[in-house]
Amino acid sequence: MSTRILQQIIPAIATSDGAGVKLRRSLGQTQALRVDPFLMLDEFSSENADDYIAGFPSHPHRGFETVTYMLDGHMLHEDHLGNKGDLKSGGAQWMTAGRGIIHSEMPQQESGRMRGFQLWVNLPAKEKMKPASYQDIQPDQIPRIALPNGGEVKVIAGSVDMDGKLIWGPIQGITTEPLFLDVRLPANGQFSQAFASELNAFVYPYEGQIEIGPIDKARQLESQSAGVLSSGDSIEIRTQDRSAAFLLLAGRPLHEPVVQYGPFVMNTREQIEQAMSDYKNGQLV
Incomplete structure (x- = not known):
């Protein structure tokens, strides 16, 4: 087996989106900083309601999937189709925009902490115009696996191998075969996992610092930075004198051209122009 190492570090930058929600963006801050099939990763975290209260009013999407955790x-x-869904602490939503959706995500609190992530996952060309759909995931639907050293893994998508037994998350059957794990390790903890070598992968620590790779090739990764991994069929992650929490994401690359204009992600400029025209004329969906 070959162990993946830390190949590239993408520090998240402060920005805002929606109606002024403050966040930090790693993947997607430029169109060159992507990890096929992942287009963008945003982290939002604040106890100040002024940073999030305006939310994300109605806006369109076409051609990819959004994951809110x-x-x-x-x-x-x-x-616009009349669908409603609550996103609460510990839950997630996997939205396939497909040929088009106009939606909003608005805070249902006026104080307290708002913290989470939004991930954008590309769709293959043959699926970009399929009907929009949702998978609303309640906290109790997400497996929580205790690690031998006291840590924990939450499996949102894909599966993990625990002592020869596959533990599957609620998101399955997607072309890009996404793996989405939320891992928490205590001080001096360790997490290792095997997964398909053909998948692209990155790690995003949101609390603490982690060390990635075999001991002789280990590199440190600070919180609020995306660490792009090399090829390989396994990963080793360790903590030192402090605990840490991180996302581990992997997916099958599409190897297709990506043309993005704001909330539209297609394969050609002509398709983007069609999406803009459809939105303007009320024919996005």
Whole structure:
């Protein structure tokens, strides 16, 4: 087996989105900083309501999937088709925009901590125009696996191998075969996992510092930075004198051209122009 090492570090930068929600963006801050099939990763975290209260009013999407994973807080999702869904602490939503959706995500709290992530996952060309759909995931639907050293793994998508037994998350059957894990390790903890060598992968620590790779090739990764991993069929992650929490994400690359204009992600400029025209004329969906 070959162990993946830390190949590139992408520090998250402070920015805002929606109606002024303050966040930190690692993947997606430029169109060159992506990890196929992942287009963007945003982290939002604040106890100041002024940083999030304006939320994400109605806006369109076409051609990819959005994943919202809440650590703390409560947001309400609504769309033009009449769908509604609550995003609460520990839950997630996997939205396939497909040919088009116009939706909003608005805070349902006026104080307290709002913390979580939004991940954008590309769709293959053959699926970009399929109907929009949702998978709303409640906290109790996400497996929580205790690690021998006192840590914990939450499996949002894909699976982990624990002593020869596969533990599957609620998100399955997606072309890009995403793996989405939320891992928490105590001080001097360790996490190792095997996964398909053909998947692209990155790690995002959101609390503390971690060390990635075999001892002789280990590199440190600070919180609020995305660490892009090399090829390989396993990963080793350790903590030192402090605990840490991180996301581990992997997916099958599409190897297709990406043309993005704001909330539209297609394969050609002509398709982007069509998406803009459809939105303007009320024919996005």
